[in-house]
Amino acid sequence: MKVGIISFAHMHAHSYAQAIQELEGVELAGIYDDDPERGQKAAARYQTTFYSSYQELLASEIDAVIVTSENASHREHVVACAAAGKHVLCEKPLATTAEDAEAMIQACREHQVILQTAFPVRYNTAILRAKAYMEEGKLGRIIAMKGTNRGKNPGGWFVDPQKSGGGAVIDHTVHVVDIMRWFLGAEVAEVYAEVGYQLASEIPIDDCGLITMEFNNGVFATLDCSWSRNQSYPTWGDVTLEIVGTDGTLKIDAFAQKLDVYSNDSGHIYAYWGDDMDQQLVHDFLDSVRKNEQPKITGEDGLRALEVALAAYQSARELEPVRIEKSQA
Amino acid sequence: MHHVLVVGAGTMGSVHARSFARMENVKLAGIVDIRANIVGPLAESLQTQAFASYEEAMAALERVDIVDICLPTDLHKTYVLKAAAAGKHVICEKPLAGNLADAQEMIDFCRERNVKLFVGHVLRFFPEYVQAKRLVDSGAIGEVAMVNTFRGGIFPTAWKDWYADVKISGGLILDMIIHDFDFLRWCFGEVERVYAKSMIGRTFARMEYALVSLRFANGVIAHIEGSWAHQGFSMKFELAGKKGVIDYDSRAASPVVSTLRKQEAGQGGVAVPESPLRESPYFLELQHFLAAIERETEPLVTPEDAYKAMEIALAALKSIETGKPVSLAHSAGKGGDC
Numbered sequence: 245m246k247v248g249i250i251s252f253a254h255m256h257a258h259s260y261a262q263a264i265q266e267l268e269g270v271e272l273a274g275i276y277d278d279d280p281e282r283g284q285k286a287a288a289r290y291q292t293t294f295y296s297s298y299q300e301l302l303a304s305e306i307d308a309v310i311v312t313s314e315n316a317s318h319r320e321h322v323v324a325c326a327a328a329g330k331h332v333l334c335e336k337p338l339a340t341t342a343e344d345a346e347a348m349i350q351a352c353r354e355h356q357v358i359l360q361t362a363f364p365v366r367y368n369t370a371i372l373r374a375k376a377y378m379e380e381g382k383l384g385r386i387i388a389m390k391g392t393n394r395g396k397n398p399g400g401w402f403v404d405p406q407k408s409g410g411g412a413v414i415d416h417t418v419h420v421v422d423i424m425r426w427f428l429g430a431e432v433a434e435v436y437a438e439v440g441y442q443l444a445s446e447i448p449i450d451d452c453g454l455i456t457m458e459f460n461n462g463v464f465a466t467l468d469c470s471w472s473r474n475q476s477y478p479t480w481g482d483v484t485l486e487i488v489g490t491d492g493t494l495k496i497d498a499f500a501q502k503l504d505v506y507s508n509d510s511g512h513i514y515a516y517w518g519d520d521m522d523q524q525l526v527h528d529f530l531d532s533v534r535k536n537e538q539p540k541i542t543g544e545d546g547l548r549a550l551e552v553a554l555a556a557y558q559s560a561r562e563l564e565p566v567r568i569e570k571s572q573a
Numbered sequence: 574m575h576h577v578l579v580v581g582a583g584t585m586g587s588v589h590a591r592s593f594a595r596m597e598n599v600k601l602a603g604i605v606d607i608r609a610n611i612v613g614p615l616a617e618s619l620q621t622q623a624f625a626s627y628e629e630a631m632a633a634l635e636r637v638d639i640v641d642i643c644l645p646t647d648l649h650k651t652y653v654l655k656a657a658a659a660g661k662h663v664i665c666e667k668p669l670a671g672n673l674a675d676a677q678e679m680i681d682f683c684r685e686r687n688v689k690l691f692v693g694h695v696l697r698f699f700p701e702y703v704q705a706k707r708l709v710d711s712g713a714i715g716e717v718a719m720v721n722t723f724r725g726g727i728f729p730t731a732w733k734d735w736y737a738d739v740k741i742s743g744g745l746i747l748d749m750i751i752h753d754f755d756f757l758r759w760c761f762g763e764v765e766r767v768y769a770k771s772m773i774g775r776t777f778a779r780m781e782y783a784l785v786s787l788r789f790a791n792g793v794i795a796h797i798e799g800s801w802a803h804q805g806f807s808m809k810f811e812l813a814g815k816k817g818v819i820d821y822d823s824r825a826a827s828p829v830v831s832t833l834r835k836q837e838a839g840q841g842g843v844a845v846p847e848s849p850l851r852e853s854p855y856f857l858e859l860q861h862f863l864a865a866i867e868r869e870t871e872p873l874v875t876p877e878d879a880y881k882a883m884e885i886a887l888a889a890l891k892s893i894e895t896g897k898p899v900s901l902a903h904s905a906g907k908g909g910d911c
Binding site for chain 2: 384385387388390392394434436438440442443451452453454456458462464465466468470472473474476477486488490493563564565
């Protein structure tokens with residue numbers, strides 16, 4: 245199977261490229277990037293062809309494409325992939341507006357190609373174990389969830405709203421909202437958010453967010469999606485969940501499998517030794533492509549999570565809870 | 574020498590009584606509780622007198638300077654007013670009252686009677702919290718933007734199960750995470766907006782869990798998690814600023830952890846973490862209150878602080894009820910000190 249990558253704007257492109265290289269019978273057949281220098285460098289690193297236009301890449305003999313361009317470019321790239329009959333794994337957030345996300349879902353449906361949203365946390369082994377534990381019913385009825393997906397400010401295009409659609413809220417809401425929806429089998433019905441612009445002094449972008457949600461099954465939840473890890477923090481960030489049920493609680497720290505390293509060169513850092521979720525994500529996507537079946541995470545999943553992030557911005561503007569009106573997809 | 578009468582021999586009453594008993598400038602005049610089987614042994618061990626009622630104690634004792642009220646919240650007002658009417662300085666456990674009108678009346682009456690009113694927001698005397706505030710104030714992590722706190726453990730058990738009645742205790746929001754509200758207000762100033770969700774009305778299970786979102790006037794966003802749904806008490810906070818992060822977890826910061834082999838009785842097997850200090854925060858708090866009386870100085874926790882903390886807690890309860898954010902923008906000037 246041959247796979248292409250559109251853009252190395254998002255750093256996850258590298259872990260996806262490595263995942264492809266590690267898989268038997270899969271070839272990274274080409275890379276397009278609107279930044280030729282970045283694209284050529286990646287092509288050299290992964291020993292593949294650099295294309296200076298994505299149309300050329302899509303005209304080549306590839307089966308699937310991973311889209312890791314800037315958030316605002318997802319629509320253009322995914323719709324082109326669909327038109328060329330290529331299956332797509334698209335980086336999160338799926339888009340920067342619900343309208344774009346719907347158009348992408350529609351295009352992929354029309355051309356009968358898979359659209360999978362890249363939510364790698366669903367493949368984190370600790371998250372999978374927690375889901376299995378919940379399915380055993382030992383926690384009783386779930387009442388509440390408290391999540392964090394904190395990180396460092398990634399800078400670059402992430403802090404340019406024209407390209408990213410927003411800061412921490414759009415970047416870090418979608419992962420954990422997706423996990424909560426998946427765990428509960430329920431949809432977010434209402435969103436309230438406090439959004440802050442306080443940590444980055446130079447560029448005004450939302451870097452703090454606290455989102456409170458009400459699910460349509462009566463569960464309430466919060467999520468801290470802030471870029472609140474300072475540069476010297478020992479790790480990139482976290483994904484944690486505290487789940488409260490009538491018969492018990494479950495605490496998940498998805499990246500707790502680490503060593504504490506104290507070095508004169510780099511200070512205190514965490515060295516993660518748990519399973520590689522990005523590899524599982526790519527593996528599962530290609531498996532769906534091979535079997536030509538529905539992906540485990542759909543474009544609709546990406547849209548639902550995006551809607552929560554967009555509602556959070558709206559709530560912070562209006563200082564009111566916002567009901568989620570499901571977009572059509 | 575301060576002659577102190579402790580009213581209530583529950584969890585906090587016994588902690589206070591034990592602290593007073595060790596102070597050289599205090600005579601623990603007596604302990605009051607309607608439960609003779611509890612107050613008797615406590616009074617005996619502290620070499621003081623047990624009384625079945627406040628009135629009985631006041632009639633019997635030659636001298637009382639300070640009345641320390643460690644009763645369920647709904648009884649605070651009655652006894653604060655009685656003590657103040659008798660011209661005694663008053664120490665009252667938090668929350669000061671169950672509603673703001675009562676709190677204001679208590680504050681006003683103490684001022685009128687010219688007696689001091691101290692409220693037990695003891696977190697301001699916990700060294701980890703004091704140290705965190707000092708670091709924030711010194712700019713160690715830059716301007717703070719995002720705060721997360723946790724406080725909780727198992728559902729508290731007490732006389733008549735009064736914690737379980739939200740009308741009496743205010744639940745964990747008014748009774749427990751009011752500590753965090755007060756601490757954060759001490760650090761970051763006034764709260765502008767409160768939004769909250771809790772288990773209230775969602776289940777009949779004997780448990781409570783609340784997630785509160787606070788927006789401070791200076792822009793800080795704080796998330797306060799309170800639980801009576803977990804096992805074993807713990808408290809945590811994380812303060813994230815422009816230059817760094819301060820992280821505290823009471824479980825990780827316990828230098829002594831004992832675990833006993835399982836006994837035949839079925840006990841043991843559970844790790845018991847301890848954070849020993851030469852003087853407990855409760856001891857330091859009560860000493861501070863006494864010093865404020867002796868030196869006529871403003872205490873670290875004023876009645877206004879207690880009022881403001883209640884205001885935040887009650888706003889959270891209102892938000893839970895209405896599903897809407899509650900603004901505190903126009904509440905300045907209330908409270909006052911005595």
